[in-house]
Amino acid sequence: MITFDNQTMDSFFRWWVVHLWVEGVWELIMGGILSFLLIKLTGVDREVIEKWLYVIVGLTFLSGILGTGHHYYYIGVNKIWLIVGGIFSALEPLAFLAMALFAVNMYRKGEKKHPNKIALYWTLGSAIVSFVGAGLLGFAHTLPQTNIYTHGTLVTAMHGHLAFWGAYAMIVFAIISYALPNMTGRKLYESTRGRAAFWLSNIGMIGMTVAFGVAGVAQVYLERKMKMDFMLVQKEIEVHFVVLLICATLFATGITLFIIDFFKHGTPSDEALEIEK
Numbered sequence: 348m349i350t351f352d353n354q355t356m357d358s359f360f361r362w363w364v365v366h367l368w369v370e371g372v373w374e375l376i377m378g379g380i381l382s383f384l385l386i387k388l389t390g391v392d393r394e395v396i397e398k399w400l401y402v403i404v405g406l407t408f409l410s411g412i413l414g415t416g417h418h419y420y421y422i423g424v425n426k427i428w429l430i431v432g433g434i435f436s437a438l439e440p441l442a443f444l445a446m447a448l449f450a451v452n453m454y455r456k457g458e459k460k461h462p463n464k465i466a467l468y469w470t471l472g473s474a475i476v477s478f479v480g481a482g483l484l485g486f487a488h489t490l491p492q493t494n495i496y497t498h499g500t501l502v503t504a505m506h507g508h509l510a511f512w513g514a515y516a517m518i519v520f521a522i523i524s525y526a527l528p529n530m531t532g533r534k535l536y537e538s539t540r541g542r543a544a545f546w547l548s549n550i551g552m553i554g555m556t557v558a559f560g561v562a563g564v565a566q567v568y569l570e571r572k573m574k575m576d577f578m579l580v581q582k583e584i585e586v587h588f589v590v591l592l593i594c595a596t597l598f599a600t601g602i603t604l605f606i607i608d609f610f611k612h613g614t615p616s617d618e619a620l621e622i623e624k
């Protein structure tokens with residue numbers, strides 16, 4: 348990152364790092380990991396999967412690079428970014444929609460014979476949740492006409508949480524769930540702990556997203572429409588943070604179960620010994 352004395356200059360180049368990483372580079376890495384897992388878990392031919400991967404990569408680059416403009420609204424840059432950012436970031440959900448449709452279709456086409464259902468849950472879950480979190484909830488405040496009210500509010504936190512969970516965490520959990528049994532010989536995917544980890548963390552995160560969303564909409568109305576003081580608004584929306592905490596506890600419980608499974612893979616076991624024999 349390059350630092351500038353001017354706040355606008357600083358923000359302008361900061362998004363070259365942040366946005367181009369998440370909506371350029373990472374989306375491609377995610378598509379790559381997703382394709383690998385789909386080939387391994389569904390048994391669909393590599394040629395079919397790769398053909399769709401190219402379409403997704405194309406859509407990502409088309410929308411993602413100029414979509415950086417959605418961070419340039421109202422930070423002091425030229426007004427042209429309202430138009431460029433609005434148009435190209437409206438196209439961004441298409442890449443995620445393509446990824447979700449691709450994953451579900453490949454699953455339906457596949458043989459469904461692979462025993463590691465937990466890895467399949469995380470793989471399909473990642474494609475679907477990142478479409479909702481990054482694609483749909485991103486689009487919910489990506490147009491300048493909406494963003495003029497929501498910029499820098501909890502509406503961003505709503506989108507950010509589900510997007511990162513779906514597009515970063517879930518795909519990493521998918522590859523861990525697929526790779527660990529192969530590396531250690533332990534079939535932990537047959538236990539109920541793995542399923543509980545998946546559902547608890549996902550239900551928790553969806554609850555958190557809803558709490559952030561309701562708090563965000565109330566904040567936008569009170570602060571930006573009714574012109575109430577920032578701290579007074581925080582007091583008004585306090586109850587939503589209680590809901591947030593409860594859902595976050597559920598989420599953390601799911602993650603703890605995943606971590607327990609992770610370490611169990613490394614410990615010596617009868618299953619591993621049997622495989623050696």
Ligand SMILES: [Fe+2]
Pocket residue numbers: 366370414415417418
């Ligand atoms: Fe962005």
